[in-house]
């Protein structure tokens with residue numbers, strides 16, 4: 001059909017890296033007749049194709065919407081800079097992968113907010129599509145711009161640019177949203193009256209329309225409050241939650257890309273949520289409660305996916321897969337069933353305990369190249385502060401077993417700058433690395449393996465996140481973070497230990513955008529105008545531009561990232577209810593300072609976080625066997 | 629059993645790299661529920677071997693791959709299930725059973741035929757163009773630079789050009805060329821175009837379109853296709 005498609009393929013794609021990022025037409029792609037549906041929607045991922053295609057949420061929503069007769073959903077990703085340059089030079093608007101329609105021609109565009117440092121890409125994509133950036137600038141003929149994903153639990157820095165946000169799990173909400181838009185237009189012969197439509201949308205539980213809320217500030221520039229200013233709109237928006245994962249939609253014919261993507265395998269979602277209760281972890285708070293999918297269904301889904309995709313690996317994904325109550329049986333069944341066909345099973349991450357280690361052995365995890373564990377902190381005291389239920393004994397036990405079973409490379413994840421951290425805790429990180437290394441040396445010598453062990457320690461910086469017990473905690477200053485990074489570096493003198501750490505300025509900006517208020521919208525816009533995009537890609541990160549822009553806008557980012565908050569403070573995300581109560585979070589913060597551990601509600605008593613009480617949901621554990 | 633497939637790689641297929649194609653083939657056979665044979669060893673991989681690799685950006689209607697299966701199956705059935713499982717970038721044209729894997733495809737294929745279309749910046753007549761190609765044809769040697777593992781080296785490509793025919797069509801020229809490929813030496817169509825540009829004064833544009841018509845085995849001066857052996 002398509003002249004743009006031919007032109008792009010013939011004239012442009014030979015001149016860009018990875019042309020297949022921009023082509024579509026993959027196996028299992030869904031192409032619907034543009035004229036055959038009532039509403040045309042676009043899933044927009046503000047990062048590269050390889051990253052976006054690996055995202056499970058996109059796979060779910062894309063196929064869910066396309067299975068509805070009245071709607072279609074196509075895809076668009078952030079073009080890499082070489083493609084962007086050509087699009088601009090040739091004046092080609094950003095287009096969708098399925099039908100090559102300019103993104104401006106869609107009725108509704110949904111972005112997913114996976115991490116704060118992708119925000120500049122959103123503005124860039126809108127502009128490449130010829131769509132006015134600010135919601136207030138867009139007319140009734142422009143597409144509606146919406147967003148979902150974890151960062152919507154404080155979407156305030158993006159409030160200027162979006163018409164509405166969907167808070168919580170999107171599977172059910174999305175169809176209600178699309179139906180409301182369709183009905184609105186049908187009543188008006190295809191026309192749209194945005195203000196009325198947004199009013200209607202805001203009646204759907206979980207839909208947040210920022211223009212109906214007003215943000216206020218104190219004289220010294222600090223945040224005062226945010227309040228609903230419109231009649232008939234709820235003062236707080238409560239997140240949406242799926243009750244039963246077995247009942248919820250899961251795509252069984254996902255797209256299989258031509259090029260290698262980040263997670264190039266079957267992704268089987270075994271459970272949602274995590275109640276281990278790590279106090280820094282946002283996902284562990286906002287996706288509560290834990291809901292497992294039943295083993296029977298998972299085995300069926302795996303079977304289906306194996307035939308529809310042809311992948312040779314099944315990844316059991318979730319926030320903590322080894323916590324699934326029947327994971328052992330599941331892994332057993334799958335490995336047995338697919339051994340002949342040489343289809344492997346993998347786990348995205350391993351808990352630090354012998355149970356997880358046994359699982360890893362069973363599936364020959366990552367073909368013995370490397371095993372990753374996350375103790376997160378270097379001393380028992382600090383691990384208790386963050387509620388990470390891992391002991392040094394656990395770690396030594398699993399690494400012992402890993403080296404003995406033939407692995408030679410162990411990766412350890414830590415976090416720097418956690419509340420109450422001292423240099424003793426940093427010494428603890430170094431000690432652990434050396435202890436693991438020594439263990440590896442001994443075992444590998446004993447086994448007469450002709451190789452040297454390798455230990456990688458990856459150290460990220462603590463970023464305080466909304467809706468966590470540490471949301472009131474200050475981040476370490478850049479100088480302190482960098483000093484701590486150097487401190488560790490100086491103590492590591494063995495070449496068998498590899499030390500990686502994150503760019504501290506990036507973590508600083510992440511904290512600012514995670515906890516910031518609406519005024520950041522203009523900072524974001526200016527930074528993008530100054531050329532910022534793909535900020536999370538080191539080669540594109542321009543911290544100096546950000547610094548300049550903060551100064552120009554007279555917005556002090558330190559007051560956001562370095563602020564120590566009080567329980568009584570109003571927060572820019574107070575009007576968004578993730579189920580977990582502020583009281584629980586503050587109690588957990590207090591317990592952190594006492595280094596008191598709070599148990600997992602799956603195996604211990606309910607700690608009354610508020611989710612089950614407030615949202616009419618409950619833990620869904622498939623096997624009635626608490627503790628192991 | 630070993631099956632040999634002849635397939636085309638058109639539209640978006642031209643942008644698939646060799647690795648993309650390898651991954652895709654394995655998945656296609658799995659989707660088609662055909663029993664792939666695997667190599668022995670610690671890290672088994674499916675026994676799939678391709679003819680000469682196709683450069684990214686080049687379309688083709690004559691590519692070949694040999695795939696080993698653990699069981700005998702009727703060819704029609706194989707073809708039918710592969711057709712359903714194949715993404716749109718790749719199309720199966722023919723299928724054949726190979727008795728034993730005497731020699732790999734890579735080892736026997738030695739000729740590739742290309743069609744190259746290049747936009748012209750000025751205009752020339754067919755006669756002028758023929759004359760230019762004759763001039764190219766008569767050059768005894770032509771050196772190009774190749775980047776290898778041991779740095780840059782000079783290679784003579786003239787001996788690997790087996791035929792060269794050109795046509796002027798409106799504001800484009802179309803050249804058909806028969807070039808050496810395979811383990812004994814490899815001439816790229818871009819190199820031949822570079823040679824023409826350098827030796828003759830024809831104003832040629834940049835964006836050329838390369839299409840591989842097929843791969844062949846030259847025996848005693850005759851071309852036969854890999855499906856015929």
Ligand code: SF4
Nearest residue numbers: 289601606607609612
């Ligand atoms: S309310 Fe209780 S049972 Fe439910 S998630 Fe929170 S702590 Fe667990």
